[in-house]
Structure formats: structure tokens, C-alpha cells
Amino acid sequence: MKSFSEIDTTVKRASKSVGFDWGIAEELGKNIRLLEMFGLPGLKNLNAYFKIYRQKQFQKISLISKINSSNIAYCPIIAGINFLDQITNLEKMDEVGFENMSFPLLFIPFLSRSTEIIGKRIFLNIDGKEFLLNFNQSIYSNFLSGDIIELAKIIKVKFIENKNTFSENEWQELYELSEGTFVEESEQLKKSAAGAGLTDND
Amino acid sequence: MEVQLRDPKEVMKLSRLGSFHQSKLSFLRSFLREFKNWKYKRDLLELDENGFGIVVYSFRKKKRIYSLICFANKITDQERSDRVIATKWDAAFTLFDGIPTKQDIERLKKNVPKQEVGRMSYKELTLSRANKSVRIFNYVAECLSNGQQPDKNKLAKVGYLYRTTAVYGSGKFGLADRFRIKNREEIYGPFRLEMMLVYLVRQFTFDQVNHIAKSKNPKKAVSLDPEISRNLGIGNSTGLGMAPFIVNHPLLLNNWIMAREVALKKIRQIKKINQSDVDLIINCLKSSQKNIENWNTESDYQLSKINHLKKDLDLLIQYFLTRFDYKKEFSYNDLYIWARKSLGSECLEFMVSVIMEPYEKIVSPLIKTMSADEDMYFTIPINKTISDLRNILELNYTDILKIDFTQKENNQNFWFISKNKEEPRLANRFKDNGSELEQPLAIARDICQLYQRISNEKNSLTIGKFLMNNNDLRHVIRRSFITEKFPYAEIQDNTIGSKLMPIDMLRLKLSFFGAVKFDPRSDKWLRICMFQGAPLPNELKTTNDHWVYNLIN
Numbered sequence: 001m002k003s004f005s006e007i008d009t010t011v012k013r014a015s016k017s018v019g020f021d022w023g024i025a026e027e028l029g030k031n032i033r034l035l036e037m038f039g040l041p042g043l044k045n046l047n048a049y050f051k052i053y054r055q056k057q058f059q060k061i062s063l064i065s066k067i068n069s070s071n072i073a074y075c076p077i078i079a080g081i082n083f084l085d086q087i088t089n090l091e092k093m094d095e096v097g098f099e100n101m102s103f104p105l106l107f108i109p110f111l112s113r114s115t116e117i118i119g120k121r122i123f124l125n126i127d128g129k130e131f132l133l134n135f136n137q138s139i140y141s142n143f144l145s146g147d148i149i150e151l152a153k154i155i156k157v158k159f160i161e162n163k164n165t166f167s168e169n170e171w172q173e174l175y176e177l178s179e180g181t182f183v184e185e186s187e188q189l190k191k192s193a194a195g196a197g198l199t200d201n202d
Numbered sequence: 203m204e205v206q207l208r209d210p211k212e213v214m215k216l217s218r219l220g221s222f223h224q225s226k227l228s229f230l231r232s233f234l235r236e237f238k239n240w241k242y243k244r245d246l247l248e249l250d251e252n253g254f255g256i257v258v259y260s261f262r263k264k265k266r267i268y269s270l271i272c273f274a275n276k277i278t279d280q281e282r283s284d285r286v287i288a289t290k291w292d293a294a295f296t297l298f299d300g301i302p303t304k305q306d307i308e309r310l311k312k313n314v315p316k317q318e319v320g321r322m323s324y325k326e327l328t329l330s331r332a333n334k335s336v337r338i339f340n341y342v343a344e345c346l347s348n349g350q351q352p353d354k355n356k357l358a359k360v361g362y363l364y365r366t367t368a369v370y371g372s373g374k375f376g377l378a379d380r381f382r383i384k385n386r387e388e389i390y391g392p393f394r395l396e397m398m399l400v401y402l403v404r405q406f407t408f409d410q411v412n413h414i415a416k417s418k419n420p421k422k423a424v425s426l427d428p429e430i431s432r433n434l435g436i437g438n439s440t441g442l443g444m445a446p447f448i449v450n451h452p453l454l455l456n457n458w459i460m461a462r463e464v465a466l467k468k469i470r471q472i473k474k475i476n477q478s479d480v481d482l483i484i485n486c487l488k489s490s491q492k493n494i495e496n497w498n499t500e501s502d503y504q505l506s507k508i509n510h511l512k513k514d515l516d517l518l519i520q521y522f523l524t525r526f527d528y529k530k531e532f533s534y535n536d537l538y539i540w541a542r543k544s545l546g547s548e549c550l551e552f553m554v555s556v557i558m559e560p561y562e563k564i565v566s567p568l569i570k571t572m573s574a575d576e577d578m579y580f581t582i583p584i585n586k587t588i589s590d591l592r593n594i595l596e597l598n599y600t601d602i603l604k605i606d607f608t609q610k611e612n613n614q615n616f617w618f619i620s621k622n623k624e625e626p627r628l629a630n631r632f633k634d635n636g637s638e639l640e641q642p643l644a645i646a647r648d649i650c651q652l653y654q655r656i657s658n659e660k661n662s663l664t665i666g667k668f669l670m671n672n673n674d675l676r677h678v679i680r681r682s683f684i685t686e687k688f689p690y691a692e693i694q695d696n697t698i699g700s701k702l703m704p705i706d707m708l709r710l711k712l713s714f715f716g717a718v719k720f721d722p723r724s725d726k727w728l729r730i731c732m733f734q735g736a737p738l739p740n741e742l743k744t745t746n747d748h749w750v751y752n753l754i755n
């Protein structure tokens with residue numbers, strides 16, 4: 001088994017070797033490590049992408065808009081880097097779409113790290129494969145095959161407002177149960193148990 | 203009294219960092235303090251009459267066990283080499299997490315002696331190899347087999363029976379990743395398991411030499427005297443492989459230096475000083491005089507530094523004996539102000555190390571601050587502006603921005619990774635091939651380029667937008683923002699200039715390890731000694747922490 005440290009270092013070097021700048025190569029080392037840690041086939045997808053990276057042409061998007069479409073497939077790494085660098089503007093758009101992106105799995109860790117910056121979850125749909133990116137702590141997905149995804153036709157990125165998964169009623173019910181650990185205070189205890197002075201403002 | 207931390211532009215110069223000495227903060231000493239109450243045991247010794255075979259040692263406390271597995275092998279004199287290109291060693295070691303099974307040992311027997319080309323697993327924590335000292339190992343075995351102790355003077359010239367040539371950890375070659383074990387309190391200090399490995403290897407060298415002597419002459423042989431053993435450490439041969447580490451881990455570098463600087467600041471702020479504390483410092487200084495006499499090297503560079511140290515150490519001791527008034531408030535601050543004016547870097551930094559000795563309460567809490575979660579500061583703050591970046595560069599890289607990289611001598615070298623051994627190397631840009639594959643270690647040059655690049659940008663432009671067209675400088679933009687929060691994160695020097703002494707970078711790291719007797723063999727590699735004078739495993743509980751200053755014969 002390869003350690004995550006080995007994955008990070010080798011990916012960084014390989015990324016520089018195919019032509020990415022050192023700063024981006026550093027990001028990729030961390031990203032593939034992240035994907036592998038979350039059980040997604042990052043290294044496999046990166047390896048497949050790098051095999052064709054020098055032979056084929058990819059669209060290197062710089063400014064990301066609400067809808068991004070290109071006849072030439074987007075490079076997931078450049079799209080990802082710019083997504084990460086522009087996240088505070090993109091967040092305001094609620095939803096961002098891409099049409100035609102190569103190896104979209106490589107785009108995911110940039111989004112995962114973006115969730116940590118903005119403090120919001122991101123819901124990602126890649127041609128029906130769904131991913132919920134949770135503050136860079138975990139990735140919840142229905143994509144379990146571990147395959148290489150060479151191309152995504154439609155990618156939808158949705159920013160999820162911070163809200164609870166439960167109703168106020170459900171909260172109240174649980175809160176009432178928690179009150180079972182509280183002690184009813186006598187008048188004497190109200191005066192003495194908190195440890196404050198005899199007057200409120202001394 | 204409020205004393206300021208020392209200016210990073212003064213402390214982080216390579217010539218200063220290359221004058222650092224071991225201290226109470228050093229990793230091998232904090233390792234010994236942490237593990238002094240652990241139960242030590244030699245679990246297995248299966249060596250043949252020539253000392254070849256397997257030995258296992260362990261440290262245990264409650265349910266936690268660390269086992270060192272040693273594989274001693276036969277190699278020819280021609281095969282023995284300290285250089286990283288070697289493929290065979292006298293002994294190879296791995297630190298195992300728990301108690302190894304027979305299957306584990308069989309698996310490791312096939313892999314550990316191969317080192318970089320073997321495969322470890324997440325059950326193994328560190329990996330190393332070592333070679334016998336040709337100068338003294340056989341001599342010691344011979345003496346012991348004849349019932350005699352070896353000549354102490356002869357041993358003092360070397361200082362060890364074995365020399366390690368690399369110690370690996372943190373996920374290398376399949377070893378356990380740091381995150382798997384990072385929450386264990388006993389290893390909160392950096393490199394603690396690497397230190398454990400080296401310490402137990404030292405014990406292996408004594409056990410092996412005793413075993414060989416006994417096998418040779420069972421009736422007459424004696425064991426190596428514990429006092430002689432105590433005065434032997436483990437040698438280490440270190441090349442350029444270690445140098446880029448301190449550039450590649452800015453946060454860790456900051457935390458090491460910061461701990462040292464905070465310790466110094468707090469000591470300078472001590473108002474009332476106890477006489478016993480001053481006595482301890484004076485004793486350590488006096489003992490050091492003898493130890494420095496035994497600091498052998500053929501390097502003119504180091505000899506000159508040692509001579510300055512000896513001269514200045516006399517001055518320092520004189521200051522303590524004649525001018526230092528412990529009854530006066532804040533006398534350590536007066537001492538520091540005098541020392542900064544009167545002593546060279548080598549002795550000034552030696553003094554900084556020694557004055558920590560009495561102050562366990564100051565030093566101990568700092569040990570846990572010396573690790574780093576580097577991922578926390580990896581992401582570039584994209585909402586900051588060019589104005590913010592410019593301020594950081596002008597404030598934190600003042601001297602670096604003065605370097606003219608159009609001058610050939612300032613741009614002479616480049617760092618690369620050798621294809622042969624996947625290790626860092628340094629070459630001349632104008633003579634050697636490969637500069638197009640340069641590693642991102644020319645921080646000063648790239649910072650200057652960044653400063654130039656932002657000179658025409660609007661102050662209000664965000665870093666996120668600037669990066670759209672400037673990703674080639676992304677690596678130094680990241681570093682710049684790290685230095686904003688961590689002032690000692692960056693070496694304030696040119697790491698590719700013609701005057702670069704790479705051994706300064708090595709010495710900085712090795713001083714934090716706790717190494718002594720730096721012996722440069724060229725400007726790119728040096729030999730050192732670790733654990734010389736340290737208590738033996740069965741003495742750990744009863745030895746005081748100042749053993750490093752004890753007189754070494």
C-alpha cells in the first residue's frame with residue numbers, strides 16, 4: 001500500500017513534470033491525497049488524464065462565469081484552481097454550471113476545499129453522479145464504482161445555504177429530553193450556587 | 203520588563219542558523235525526558251558468532267508498545283559506504299508499532315535491509331540503516347574478547363561504534379503516515395520516533411559488540427564498561443537530502459525557531475535569579491570547554507568556528523565569574539546584551555542553548571508547540587489584496603529584496619532531485635545540465651520576481667484575481683502569507699548564491715535533533731554524533747537532563 005505522503009510527493013512531481021507550475025503541483029499533491037483519503041479514485045484519474053494531457057488540447061478557463069461552455073473540453077485542474085481562487089465571487093451565484101469537462105473527478109477536491117473557505121456545503125452533480133462536499137471534512141456520494149470518468153457533459157455546482165436538517169419541532173422534542181439532566185433550583189440555590197457576589201453589579 | 207523576540211532578519215540568516223547548538227529543546231533530549239518512565243526491554247537476541255542476525259528491543263507503557271527490529275548483515279569492506287548511493291549496510295532497522303509477529307519479522311527481513319527499494323507497511327513507523335565504524339568497531343570487539351576495555355582516548359576520537367546514514371519516517375517507502383499516530387501524546391514533539399530508533403540502535407551497537415567478543419573468547423571476554431558505553435553515541439552522516447526540508451516546511455521551521463526564541467525571551471525576562479541556577483549554567487559552560495576540546499574535525503571552516511567558540515567561551519565564563527550579578531534584577535537580559543556585542547554567532551547561540559538548562563518550567567511547555575499542522579495554512583487567502591502582499595514582502599523580506607539576481611553569482615546554483623536516488627542535489631546552473639528541472643527552493647529569487655511582478659498592479663486587486671495570470675509564482679505567494687503569521691518561517695538568505703554553505707542548513711536541522719560534534723566533510727555533507735553521554739536505557743529513570751554537558755572522556 002502506498003502511503004498518503006508518497007501519493008502527495010509523487011503527484012506533485014508528476015504534475016510539474018507534465019507542465020504545471022510548482023504552486024499548482026503543490027495543490028494537486030494535496031488534492032489527490034484528499035480524494036484517496038475519502039476513498040475516491042484520484043490517482044487513477046490523474047494518471048489517465050496525464051497520459052493524454054500533452055497530446056490533446058484542453059480549454060484552460062481563467063474567469064469562471066455562472067454558465068461555462070466550451071467545444072474543447074475544460075482542463076479540470078485549471079478550472080479547479082480558478083474555482084478555488086474565485087470562490088468568494090462564485091458563491092454569490094448560487095449555482096455554477098460547466099459543460100464539457102475532462103476527468104471531472106479531479107475537479108472535486110478544489111470544490112471540497114472551497115467549502116471550507118466559504119463555510120457552506122456544495123452539492124455537485126456530474127452527469128447524474130452526486131457528491132455532497134462537507135467543509136472539506138468528508139465527501140458523501142452515490143458514485144462508488146471507483147472508475148475513471150473521462151468526460152462530463154454537464155456539471156452543476158450548487159452552493160447550499162447553511163440550515164439544519166431537522167425541524168424546530170424535532171429540536172424542541174430533543175431539547176425537552178435534555179432537560180431531564182437539569183436540577184430544579186431552590187431559592188437558596190439560586191442565590192448561592194452560581195458563585196457570584198451578593199449584588200449583581202459589585 | 204518586556205523583552206522583544208529577536209528579529210527574524212537577524213536570526214534567520216544562514217550563517218546564524220549554521221551556528222545553532224543542541225539545547226534542552228532538542229528532540230533527542232525531549233524524547234529521553236518523555237520516555238524515561240517507559241519500560242525498556244531487549245525482547246530477542248538471535249545473533250551468530252559474528253554478530254549477524256536479528257535483535258528486537260521495546261519500550262512499553264500500559265498498552266502502547268514500540269519495538270525496534272534490527273537486522274545485522276554480513277557485508278564486505280568494499281560494499282560499505284555512507285553515501286546514499288550504497289545498497290548494503292552492516293545493519294538495518296525499523297521501528298514497529300506494537301509487538302511484531304514471526305510473520306511480520308519474516309516480511310521485514312526481506313524488506314528492511316533493502317531500505318529505499320524495500321516496502322514497509324503502515325505497521326512500521328521509522329526506517330534506518332547504519333554502518334560500523336571501521337576505525338573502532340573491530341578494535342573494541344578485539345579488546346573485549348581479550349578481557350580488556352578499549353582505550354578511551356582512541357574511542358574519543360570517533361565517539362561511536364556505528365554511524366547511521368539515513369533515518370526515514372512519515373510515510374516514506376510505505377511507512378505509516380503521520381496522521382495515523384499524530385494524536386499520541388508521547389510523540390507530540392517532532393521526530394520523536396526517529397529519535398527512539400536512533401537511541402535503541404545505540405544500544406544494539408553495544409549488545410552486538412559484546413556478543414561478538416563473547417563468541418570469540420567465551421572464557422576471557424568482558425562486556426563494554428557502562429561508563430565507556432555511555433560516552434559513545436551514534437554517528438550520523440548527513441548529506442544534502444536534509445537541506446530542502448527546512449525550506450519545504452516553513453511552518454515547522456517557524457515553530458522550532460519560535461520555541462527557541464520564546465525560551466530566550468522568557469529567560470531574559472526573569473527578574474529574580476537563583477544562585478543555584480547560575481551555578482548550573484557555569485558548570486555546563488565549564489564542562490563544555492573539555493567537550494569542545496574533543497570536537498575533532500579536519501574542516502578548516504569548522505575549525506575556525508571551533509576556535510572562535512573556544513575563545514569566546516572563555517570570555518563568557520569570565521563574564522559569569524566576574525560581572526554576572528544574580529542578585530541584580532534581569533541579569534540575564536544584561537548578559538544577552540553584552541554577549542550580542544562581545545561574542546561571535548557560534549558562542550552567542552551556544553550561550554542561548556546553555557542558559558535554558560535550569561529552566562524546565564519555561565522549556566517544557568514549548569516542546570509541544572514544535573510540531574505543526576501544515577495543511578491548516580496551505581490555502582492561499584484569496585481575498586487579501588496586492589497591497590497586503592506588498593506590505594508583507596517589504597516587511598518580511600527586506601534583505602532578500604536587495605539581492606540582485608541579474609548578477610551571476612547570486613543565481614549560480616540550482617537544486618534538483620537526482621534520478622538515481624530521488625534525493626536533493628545542488629549543481630551549478632552555468633556548468634551543469636538540468637536547471638530546467640529546478641526544484642522550487644530558490645525562494646529569495648522567486649520572491650524578488652513576485653515583488654517586481656506586483657509593482658504595476660493595483661493595490662486593491664485581490665490575490666484571487668492576481669493568481670489568474672500569475673500561477674507560476676503561486677508557491678511563493680503561499681509562503682508570503684505564511685510568513686505574515688509565522689515570522690521565523692523563512693530563511694532570510696539566498697539559497698542559490700555562490701556563497702551558499704549548504705552545511706549551514708544541515709546544521710540548523712541537526713542542532714534541533716540534538717546532534718553534537720558537527721564535522722563537515724565538505725560544504726555539502728557532514729558527520730555528527732547523537733546521544734553521546736546519554737544515559738543507557740536501564741539508567742533513564744535516574745539520570746538528570748543535563749547529561750549532555752557531562753564530561754566526556
